[in-house]
Amino acid sequence: MSDVSLAKDKIQILLLEGVHPSAVESFERQGYSNIEYIKGSLDEDQLCEKIQQVHFLGIRSRTQLTAKVLAHADKLLAVGCFCIGTNQVDLHAARERGVVVFNAPFSNTRSVAELVLAEIIMLLRRIPAKNMAAHQGGWDKSAQGSYEARGKVLGIIGYGHIGTQLGILAEQLGMQVRFYDIEDKLALGNAQAVASLPSLLKQADVVTLHVPETPQTQWLIGAKEIATMKPSSVLINASRGTVVDIDALASALKNEQLSGAAIDVFPQEPSSNNEVFESPLRGIAQCLLTPHVGGSTMEAQANIGIEVAGKLVRYSDNGSTLSAVNFPEVSLPTHATSRRLLHIHENRPGMLTAVNQIMADLDINVSGQYLQTDEKVGYVVIDVDIDPEAKVADEVVQRLRDIPGTIRTRVLY
Ligand SMILES: NC(=O)C1=CN([C@@H]2O[C@H](COP(=O)(O)OP(=O)(O)OC[C@H]3O[C@@H](n4cnc5c(N)ncnc54)[C@H](O)[C@@H]3O)[C@@H](O)[C@H]2O)C=CC1
Numbered sequence: 001m002s003d004v005s006l007a008k009d010k011i012q013i014l015l016l017e018g019v020h021p022s023a024v025e026s027f028e029r030q031g032y033s034n035i036e037y038i039k040g041s042l043d044e045d046q047l048c049e050k051i052q053q054v055h056f057l058g059i060r061s062r063t064q065l066t067a068k069v070l071a072h073a074d075k076l077l078a079v080g081c082f083c084i085g086t087n088q089v090d091l092h093a094a095r096e097r098g099v100v101v102f103n104a105p106f107s108n109t110r111s112v113a114e115l116v117l118a119e120i121i122m123l124l125r126r127i128p129a130k131n132m133a134a135h136q137g138g139w140d141k142s143a144q145g146s147y148e149a150r151g152k153v154l155g156i157i158g159y160g161h162i163g164t165q166l167g168i169l170a171e172q173l174g175m176q177v178r179f180y181d182i183e184d185k186l187a188l189g190n191a192q193a194v195a196s197l198p199s200l201l202k203q204a205d206v207v208t209l210h211v212p213e214t215p216q217t218q219w220l221i222g223a224k225e226i227a228t229m230k231p232s233s234v235l236i237n238a239s240r241g242t243v244v245d246i247d248a249l250a251s252a253l254k255n256e257q258l259s260g261a262a263i264d265v266f267p268q269e270p271s272s273n274n275e276v277f278e279s280p281l282r283g284i285a286q287c288l289l290t291p292h293v294g295g296s297t298m299e300a301q302a303n304i305g306i307e308v309a310g311k312l313v314r315y316s317d318n319g320s321t322l323s324a325v326n327f328p329e330v331s332l333p334t335h336a337t338s339r340r341l342l343h344i345h346e347n348r349p350g351m352l353t354a355v356n357q358i359m360a361d362l363d364i365n366v367s368g369q370y371l372q373t374d375e376k377v378g379y380v381v382i383d384v385d386i387d388p389e390a391k392v393a394d395e396v397v398q399r400l401r402d403i404p405g406t407i408r409t410r411v412l413y
Pocket residue numbers: 084085086105108109112157158159160161162163180181182183210211212213214216217238239240264265292293294295296
């Protein structure tokens with residue numbers, strides 16, 4: 001695949017899932033005007049059709065970017081996930097096609113932490129059940145089973161950006177923060193690491209999940225794990241729907257093995273606001289259900305729009321892959337006097353030699369070269385002194401493209 005960079009108004013941008021208008025404004029400010037904005041997500045077949053003309057794609061958590069979809073994406077240069085999670089994208093397939101994927105690693109962190117903090121208090125006070133009763137004409141004025149958060153043990157599973165932010169906020173309420181993480185983590189404030197998941201589950205009054213979706217976190221919490229939790233404790237999941245076995249949770253709540261739960265993410269989520277939400281948890285009084293809105297605040301969404309659009313623009317304008325989640329990271333100065341070539345290739349021996357041999361053969365001076373590789377892919381950005389009027393750029397691109405193992409070549413400017 002090879003592209004001589006298009007004029008900005010020819011670059012087709014598709015934004016799905018109602019990403020914040022700040023993204024559109026950011027693109028437009030930088031001269032990108034060919035933007036299609038769709039409020040919902042598209043299913044696999046619709047995406048396979050639509051993606052064929054798209055250079056930059058923006059999605060949130062609903063759009064599944066499978067290997068099949070990516071196989072139709074001949075023009076696609078980069079994907080922006082306007083969220084933290086990137087599990088909805090086949091990152092390996094994207095990388096192997098030279099498609100760079102970006103996300104917003106902390107623009108909605110605070111929003112999730114605040115929601116979880118609110119849920120902790122609501123659940124410990126049995127507000128979901130009292131609220132449901134009141135809506136039906138009931139009056140459950142009783143302290144039975146209601147507790148303060150102060151002094152209770154908060155067990156955080158996954159002590160990353162959200163887990164640590166939540167831990168700090170919870171300490172302000174006087175909670176005792178314990179966490180379990182597969183990595184060694186700096187314990188902030190008075191938080192304490194716990195050596196194993198069962199140990200954390202046994203001692204916590206509130207268990208909250210803040211792990212990514214990975215093969216290891218799939219069904220991390222099932223009937224066996226719930227059985228080790230205190231019957232007075234509550235479970236919160238605002239991470240990914242595949243982390244908790246929902247049937248096991250529903251039966252534990254019905255059998256009063258747990259005192260309550262707050263669930264924001266589900267194994268199957270509606271693809272739009274018009275679709276009916278089905279779940280075995282529906283109707284359980286002491287279960288707070290929210291429609292995957294942990295990160296959905298105006299502040300977070302506006303910031304994410306600017307952040308991710310900015311990353312896509314920087315990649316489009318100067319080739320920078322800084323903070324890409326599936327790609328070697330190259331951060332670049334702009335060279336006003338040079339032309340810039342991008343070469344994405346399979347990481348195999350001799351690639352750089354082959355690239356530089358072409359420059360030597362064509363008597364082109366290289367004024368800057370930036371290479372990064374990971375185990376599969378190499379990404380080299382080459383600034384060259386070529387007269388903008390000279391036709392040699394076409395020949396360079398052709399010869400770069402002919403190097404065996406080349407995935408994509410582009411001339412930026
Ligand atoms: N409900 C919502 O709207 C939102 C949900 N999320 C979800 O929250 C997740 C966490 O976000 P961040 O804190 O920003 O991620 P992060 O990457 O900063 O932290 C994740 C932590 O989980 C740990 N971890 C991974 N596997 C583990 C395992 N098997 N057991 C214990 N710990 C494990 C990691 O070592 C890391 O410390 C995201 O991946 C996303 O899926 C994020 C934002 C909004």
